[in-house]
Amino acid sequence: MSMLHLVNKSPYENGNLNTASSIMQSGDVLLLLEDGVYGAVKKGKASAMLAGHTVSVLGPDLAARGISEDKLADGVTVIDYAGFVDLVEKNDKVQSWL
Amino acid sequence: MAEQIKKFMYINRKAPYGTIYAWEALEVVLIGAAFEQDVSVTFMDDGVYQLVKGQDTSGIGMKNFSPTYAALGDFEITKIYVEKESLEERGLTLDDLQHLVWEDEDEDWAEKDSIRLVSRAELGDVLAGQDVLFNF
Amino acid sequence: MKLTIQVNEGPYQHQSADSAYFFAKAALEKGHEIYRIFFYHDGVNNGTRLTTPPQDDRNVVARWSELAQEHDLDMVLCVAAAQRRGIVDDGEAERNGKDATNIAPGFRISGLGQLIEGGVQSDRLVVFGD
Numbered sequence: 168m169s170m171l172h173l174v175n176k177s178p179y180e181n182g183n184l185n186t187a188s189s190i191m192q193s194g195d196v197l198l199l200l201e202d203g204v205y206g207a208v209k210k211g212k213a214s215a216m217l218a219g220h221t222v223s224v225l226g227p228d229l230a231a232r233g234i235s236e237d238k239l240a241d242g243v244t245v246i247d248y249a250g251f252v253d254l255v256e257k258n259d260k261v262q263s264w265l
Numbered sequence: 266m267a268e269q270i271k272k273f274m275y276i277n278r279k280a281p282y283g284t285i286y287a288w289e290a291l292e293v294v295l296i297g298a299a300f301e302q303d304v305s306v307t308f309m310d311d312g313v314y315q316l317v318k319g320q321d322t323s324g325i326g327m328k329n330f331s332p333t334y335a336a337l338g339d340f341e342i343t344k345i346y347v348e349k350e351s352l353e354e355r356g357l358t359l360d361d362l363q364h365l366v367w368e369d370e371d372e373d374w375a376e377k378d379s380i381r382l383v384s385r386a387e388l389g390d391v392l393a394g395q396d397v398l399f400n401f
Numbered sequence: 402m403k404l405t406i407q408v409n410e411g412p413y414q415h416q417s418a419d420s421a422y423f424f425a426k427a428a429l430e431k432g433h434e435i436y437r438i439f440f441y442h443d444g445v446n447n448g449t450r451l452t453t454p455p456q457d458d459r460n461v462v463a464r465w466s467e468l469a470q471e472h473d474l475d476m477v478l479c480v481a482a483a484q485r486r487g488i489v490d491d492g493e494a495e496r497n498g499k500d501a502t503n504i505a506p507g508f509r510i511s512g513l514g515q516l517i518e519g520g521v522q523s524d525r526l527v528v529f530g531d
Contacts, residue, residue: 168393175420186278186310201416222325229421248427255525256402256433259402262392263400263528265278265409271521288440292481296513300521397520400528401409401442 169194171258174265178205178213183264189215198246198254199226204232207243214240233249267278271396277312279401280318281331289317290329290401295333298340305335305395309348309388313343313355316347316362316380331363338379345379348388402433405519406414409530410510411446412461413454421529422464429472436523437475438465440508442530445488448508460492462493469507476508477515 172191178184186205187197192219197220199207206213207224222245229236236245255261275294281287294306308316311349315334322329345365352358365379383391394397408426410417420463425435447465454460469476478488484497492506505512520526 170393173418173527176422176528190385190392192389192393201420248423250430251424252428252431252433255428257402260396260398261525261527262276262398263530264284265400265528265529273517273520289482292440293513293516295429300514300517301487302517338472374466389515397408397526398528399520399526 169258170227171230171254171261172197173263174199174203177205184213184216186263188220191220194253196258197222200228204228205234207239209240270301273397274305274307274395275399276296276307277315280311280314282327286401291333295340298342304342305344306342307346310353313347313351313357318363334363334365341365343379346381346383346391348385348386349382350385402525403433403436403523404433405436405523405526406430407528408440408447409442409446411443415531417529417531418461423518437519438439438478439483439519440478443484447484448478448488448505450503450505466505466507478510480510480512484509
């Protein structure tokens with residue numbers, strides 16, 4: 168049993184990534200989308216919250232915001248909307264941290 | 266026909282009045298009560314503010330919907346999780362919140378506490394055991 | 402996989418409606434079933450017929466209507482949220498004494514029970530919001 172966690176806000180805007188990353192359990196997956204992708208930028212302090220977690224980020228949202236993939240924290244997987252659908256299928260339920 | 270029963274969790278993380286999410290989430294919980302699923306409600310992060318006692322909205326011209334939480338027990342919603350860390354961060358204790366209860370038909374209508382104070386880690390386990398998670 | 406999608410925000414103000422749309426589209430392309438798309442809070446504003454977006458930008462409302470028509474989707478606007486925000490169909494106009502309707506094609510107005518039922522009947526509920 169595993170949960171897919173969605174975070175769509177910048178960690179510098181509010182605490183959603185903090186809450187999600189601190190409550191996630193082993194085997195869970197975190198998907199950063201919309202403004203949430205800023206949390207995956209390696210040089211940003213918030214990327215430290217991703218340590219130890221399985222993290223994906225929505226490629227179209229990175230590109231929209233001018234974030235090239237080489238700027239991402241290590242181990243972050245870039246996916247598209249089809250990959251998003253796959254994550255929903257692979258995990259038992261989805262928690263949207265709004 | 267056996268209707269499937271799922272574990273429904275309604276998660277509240279936003280303060281009341283500044284936005285409509287708290288009230289409109291409560292409306293979902295109340296309507297959802299009629300569907301005979303295994304319902305739980307969580308208050309965490311700013312959601313804990315929704316349960317604070319003594320709300321007086323006369324000055325801001327909005328309907329004070331906080332009395333509605335006291336009715337949750339009557340709707341057979343008896344599992345209300347409040348996150349400890351969220352309270353502590355905000356300088357709150359259970360005493361600041363409404364005392365929510367339900368009446369146990371199986372024990373001669375004995376009044377019981379609906380609020381379960383849980384740590385973030387315990388809440389993680391509770392959420393992991395649910396089937397459907399609603400967020401607002 | 403049978404999906405119910407909840408959309409909590411209106412068009413343009415937040416990206417949620419866009420993300421929900423692209424997610425729905427990708428799910429359909431992969432052959433999954435969308436049981437219902439339920440619009441709540443300001444999400445009901447995705448169902449107004451009266452938007453005139455700039456020519457060089459996407460038409461969020463029309464996009465939903467087209468997707469619904471192409472895939473025979475059930476797109477529901479919550480009645481209480483719609484009443485509050487002024488999204489009106491014929492039934493609501495008559496019931497509440499309004500002199501106009503503005504619901505976009507492909508949407509219908511119904512109760513919160515439709516969201517709950519979506520949760521009961523689907524394999525996954527995915528919520529898009531702020």
